[in-house]
Amino acid sequence: MLAEIITIGDEILIGQIVDTNSVFIAKELNKIGVQVYQITSVQDERQHILSALENARNRVDLVLVTGGLGPTKDDITKKTFLEYFEDTLVENPRVLQNIKDIFSKYLQRAPLPLNLEQAMVPSKATVLENPIGTAPGMWMEKDATVFVSMPGVPIEMKQLITNEVLPRVKTKFNRPFIYHKTLLTYGKGESEIQAIIEHWEDALPTTIKLAYLPSLGRVRLRLSSTSRDEVTLKKDVDAQMTLLHGLLQDIAIGYEDQTNIQQQIGAKLQKQFAFLSVVESCTGGAIAKEITALEGASAYYKGGMIPYATQLKIDVLGVDAGLIKQYSVVSLPVVEAMATQSALIFDSDYAIATTGVAGPSKGDALADVGAVCIAIAGPNGVVSEEFNFGNSRERVIKKATNKAFEMLLKEISKI
Amino acid sequence: MLAEIITIGDEILIGQIVDTNSVFIAKELNKIGVQVYQITSVQDERQHILSALENARNRVDLVLVTGGLGPTKDDITKKTFLEYFEDTLVENPRVLQNIKDIFSKYLQRAPLPLNLEQAMVPSKATVLENPIGTAPGMWMEKDATVFVSMPGVPIEMKQLITNEVLPRVKTKFNRPFIYHKTLLTYGKGESEIQAIIEHWEDALPTTIKLAYLPSLGRVRLRLSSTSRDEVTLKKDVDAQMTLLHGLLQDIAIGYEDQTNIQQQIGAKLQKQFAFLSVVESCTGGAIAKEITALEGASAYYKGGMIPYATQLKIDVLGVDAGLIKQYSVVSLPVVEAMATQSALIFDSDYAIATTGVAGPSKGDALADVGAVCIAIAGPNGVVSEEFNFGNSRERVIKKATNKAFEMLLKEISKI
Numbered sequence: 001m002l003a004e005i006i007t008i009g010d011e012i013l014i015g016q017i018v019d020t021n022s023v024f025i026a027k028e029l030n031k032i033g034v035q036v037y038q039i040t041s042v043q044d045e046r047q048h049i050l051s052a053l054e055n056a057r058n059r060v061d062l063v064l065v066t067g068g069l070g071p072t073k074d075d076i077t078k079k080t081f082l083e084y085f086e087d088t089l090v091e092n093p094r095v096l097q098n099i100k101d102i103f104s105k106y107l108q109r110a111p112l113p114l115n116l117e118q119a120m121v122p123s124k125a126t127v128l129e130n131p132i133g134t135a136p137g138m139w140m141e142k143d144a145t146v147f148v149s150m151p152g153v154p155i156e157m158k159q160l161i162t163n164e165v166l167p168r169v170k171t172k173f174n175r176p177f178i179y180h181k182t183l184l185t186y187g188k189g190e191s192e193i194q195a196i197i198e199h200w201e202d203a204l205p206t207t208i209k210l211a212y213l214p215s216l217g218r219v220r221l222r223l224s225s226t227s228r229d230e231v232t233l234k235k236d237v238d239a240q241m242t243l244l245h246g247l248l249q250d251i252a253i254g255y256e257d258q259t260n261i262q263q264q265i266g267a268k269l270q271k272q273f274a275f276l277s278v279v280e281s282c283t284g285g286a287i288a289k290e291i292t293a294l295e296g297a298s299a300y301y302k303g304g305m306i307p308y309a310t311q312l313k314i315d316v317l318g319v320d321a322g323l324i325k326q327y328s329v330v331s332l333p334v335v336e337a338m339a340t341q342s343a344l345i346f347d348s349d350y351a352i353a354t355t356g357v358a359g360p361s362k363g364d365a366l367a368d369v370g371a372v373c374i375a376i377a378g379p380n381g382v383v384s385e386e387f388n389f390g391n392s393r394e395r396v397i398k399k400a401t402n403k404a405f406e407m408l409l410k411e412i413s414k415i
Numbered sequence: 416m417l418a419e420i421i422t423i424g425d426e427i428l429i430g431q432i433v434d435t436n437s438v439f440i441a442k443e444l445n446k447i448g449v450q451v452y453q454i455t456s457v458q459d460e461r462q463h464i465l466s467a468l469e470n471a472r473n474r475v476d477l478v479l480v481t482g483g484l485g486p487t488k489d490d491i492t493k494k495t496f497l498e499y500f501e502d503t504l505v506e507n508p509r510v511l512q513n514i515k516d517i518f519s520k521y522l523q524r525a526p527l528p529l530n531l532e533q534a535m536v537p538s539k540a541t542v543l544e545n546p547i548g549t550a551p552g553m554w555m556e557k558d559a560t561v562f563v564s565m566p567g568v569p570i571e572m573k574q575l576i577t578n579e580v581l582p583r584v585k586t587k588f589n590r591p592f593i594y595h596k597t598l599l600t601y602g603k604g605e606s607e608i609q610a611i612i613e614h615w616e617d618a619l620p621t622t623i624k625l626a627y628l629p630s631l632g633r634v635r636l637r638l639s640s641t642s643r644d645e646v647t648l649k650k651d652v653d654a655q656m657t658l659l660h661g662l663l664q665d666i667a668i669g670y671e672d673q674t675n676i677q678q679q680i681g682a683k684l685q686k687q688f689a690f691l692s693v694v695e696s697c698t699g700g701a702i703a704k705e706i707t708a709l710e711g712a713s714a715y716y717k718g719g720m721i722p723y724a725t726q727l728k729i730d731v732l733g734v735d736a737g738l739i740k741q742y743s744v745v746s747l748p749v750v751e752a753m754a755t756q757s758a759l760i761f762d763s764d765y766a767i768a769t770t771g772v773a774g775p776s777k778g779d780a781l782a783d784v785g786a787v788c789i790a791i792a793g794p795n796g797v798v799s800e801e802f803n804f805g806n807s808r809e810r811v812i813k814k815a816t817n818k819a820f821e822m823l824l825k826e827i828s829k830i
Contacts, residue, residue, distance in 0.1 A: 010639070011628055013451040014595060015442030018435055022456075027430030036428040037463070041437075041454035044626070048452070055470075071606045072627045073616065107604070114606045153629070180429060189522070191486045191529040201488065211459070212487040213426060214568070224425070278721070284707025285700035288721050292699025295775055295808055303727045306693070306703050308718035316718075316760060345731060360710060388521055390547055393710055395570050 002037040002060040008067035012041045033175035049080045057145045067152035069135040071114045089120040128164035177230040182222040182256035269300035277346035278304035282356035302346045330367035339377035351377040358396045372400045378411045417452040417475040423482035427456045448590035464495045472560045482567030484550040486529045504535040543579035592645040597637040597671035684715035692761035693719035697771035717761045745782035754792035766792040787815045793826045
């Protein structure tokens with residue numbers, strides 16, 4: 001059972017918007033056992049849409065099309081569907097009523113002829129009701145393939161997928177179960193991991209697929225499988241995941257969609273009735289932002305400081321100016337003093353401190369671009385480490401952020 | 416001159432990640448006159464990749480492929496390219512040296528055989544150097560079509576596009592100019608707008624394309640055109656945009672920005688030789704993170720504080736405890752005091768302060784979930800405003816961050 005998603009609209013092809021609709025659709029289809037074989041983004045152009053539809057028909061059982069259903073002249077999906085299915089338009093009274101209701105209830109004005117035209121639908125289509133928008137969805141069939149057309153407005157597309165499309169797909173198609181489980185690891189690269197798990201990977205049943213997803217100091221390992229038998233499917237994948245987890249227990253921090261590292265840190269701090277503060281120079285707020293993105297962070301997070309300018313590290317944070325002069329602002333003694341001062345000033349049990357050169361130019365520091373010092377102050381004293389995270393500003397900040405959380409989790413776990 | 420982007424990897428097709436790579440590539444290609452005809456996301460599967468390459472060859476002049484170049488077994492792009500181009504592998508000494516350098520400089524360990532294998536490249540390929548990663552890019556040609564393969568890691572892909580791919584595309588292909596201009600409107604739906612601009616739209620030259628991009632109370636109107644003559648192209652589109660703007664002057668709020676608001680703020684602060692500091696409670700570092708994401712932020716950004724716990728607003732920031740008691744921590748008098756104290760402590764000309772309830776639960780504040788107070792201190796004194804940004808934590812933080820920058824820009828622009 002294969003599906004293809006076709007998004008229609010130049011805005012994706014000129015890079016004006018990010019295609020988040022396909023992410024939602026792909027996730028929802030996966031949950032009910034439908035594999036997305038391809039995602040295709042095409043221009044608002046008749047011939048291009050026609051050939052995309054025909055190519056998809058040859059590849060898959062279900063084609064989900066978003067976009068191009070608005071009332072204006074640049075929206076040509078309905079017209080093109082008419083041509084592809086050799087069909088004509090008929091007025092749908094329920095859609096017409098819905099359009100009138102939306103205008104009187106939410107817009108407090110009469111619909112224009114343009115809006116009423118949206119009640120004209122292909123005669124062969126099963127209309128999928130869209131109570132929150134004026135363009136309905138359409139379900140049409142050609143040979144063995146189902147084509148569904150939906151508006152591209154995310155909230156309308158989502159309600160159509162959930163309430164109209166998925167129930168019909170479940171009834172129409174006989175589907176297997178699909179199961180993914182993803183292990184999160186920190187601190188080793190994908191090639192090192194492959195070397196560790198090689199024997200296990202070679203013995204993995206061919207029905208289970210392993211993917212390595214590396215990203216800035218973390219690697220996610222995903223196992224995926226498909227089967228008609230849900231119980232056995234989950235049992236088999238879970239059993240392999242247990243073996244994999246065992247091989248990587250030093251670097252595994254949990255499963256995706258369960259908890260991320262910030263959540264683990266939060267839970268452990270709360271268990272210890274401990275508080276955290278953060279002093280960020282080169283990471284400039286990126287660590288604080290991750291912590292406070294979680295609900296309830298105030299139960300274990302006091303706050304922190306961003307002494308971006310060197311003088312502030314002395315004047316406000318209270319780092320000894322002599323220390324900075326002797327060792328330079330990007331150094332282990334300075335970052336350790338920053339962490340200690342942070343715990344003191346913000347009255348916290350743990351503190352993270354960062355100082356470094358995010359680049360791409362050197363600024364007033366002596367250290368190389370990419371050099372970052374990170375310290376963690378805690379009940380057992382201060383630990384610190386120096387890194388070089390390369391010469392891309394974005395990456396230096398991200399890697400330093402990830403590393404700081406990794407070091408903090410390690411310290412918290414010692415208690 | 417048409418291009419196609421092919422992304423390889425199941426993670427997009429199962430909805431595990433959002434495809435932001437294509438957005439970047441499409442934008443960059445547009446800037447140099449290359450139109451993206453289609454974006455195709457395919458599975459990590461040999462036959463599927465082969466047919467995607469062949470289909471693209473029949474459609475376009477340039478095919479940009481991302482993903483599947485890692486060292487592990489699930490990465491099959493290089494192998495599949497070999498098959499498609501009927502080629503064999505040769506070792507590239509420069510790539511080999513780069514791999515060794517990366518391992519000794521950043522990873523402080525010896526590369527594994529798996530890593531060294533990444534120096535094996537197709538003999539017919541022009542190697543595109545990737546100094547920040549171990550997988551190089553590859554430029555290969557078949558008949559009149561160019562194929563470029565790049566790693567899917569965004570930061571590596573970006574540097575390859577910028578430094579290696581675009582310069583070669585500019586030399587190899589004779590390209591027209593592409594120009595887009597987008598008008599932002601607020602308060603009318605797309606059908607109402609079409610009714611207003613109908614006569615103008617009907618008279619629009621066929622060389623200029625109009626698109627309506629509606630989104631929650633806002634409609635963006637994009638004009639796009641392509642020509643060999645850059646001067647006439649811009650003149651013609653700008654002239655039509657002026658007409659359109661005139662028809663919609665009641666609801667038009669400006670053009671979609673070329674530079675982002677943080678860049679505008681940074682440039683204006685530097686012109687005034689002024690410095691900024693930021694004190695964030697409910698935004699928790701999100702504002703600071705945006706500021707320091709820009710290179711050279713230290714020229715106008717002093718730093719700031721995140722007094723997440725109420726007590727820190729008193730003890731460290733120096734807000735009067737009586738003020739908090741009288742008005743509560745989420746109030747205009749308190750946020751104004753926070754901004755004033757920030758400018759004082761951090762010795763800055765401007766200061767942003769935020770305090771609010773990001774939610775979804777209320778915490779220790781009296782205010783409603785979503786309530787946010789923002790103040791800007793500047794040479795003209797302090798301004799402040801109270802908002803309610805709803806009950807989604809992520810949206811509250813994001814909206815408060817955007818609003819703070821908007822308020823700051825307004826204050827800076829008064830000088």
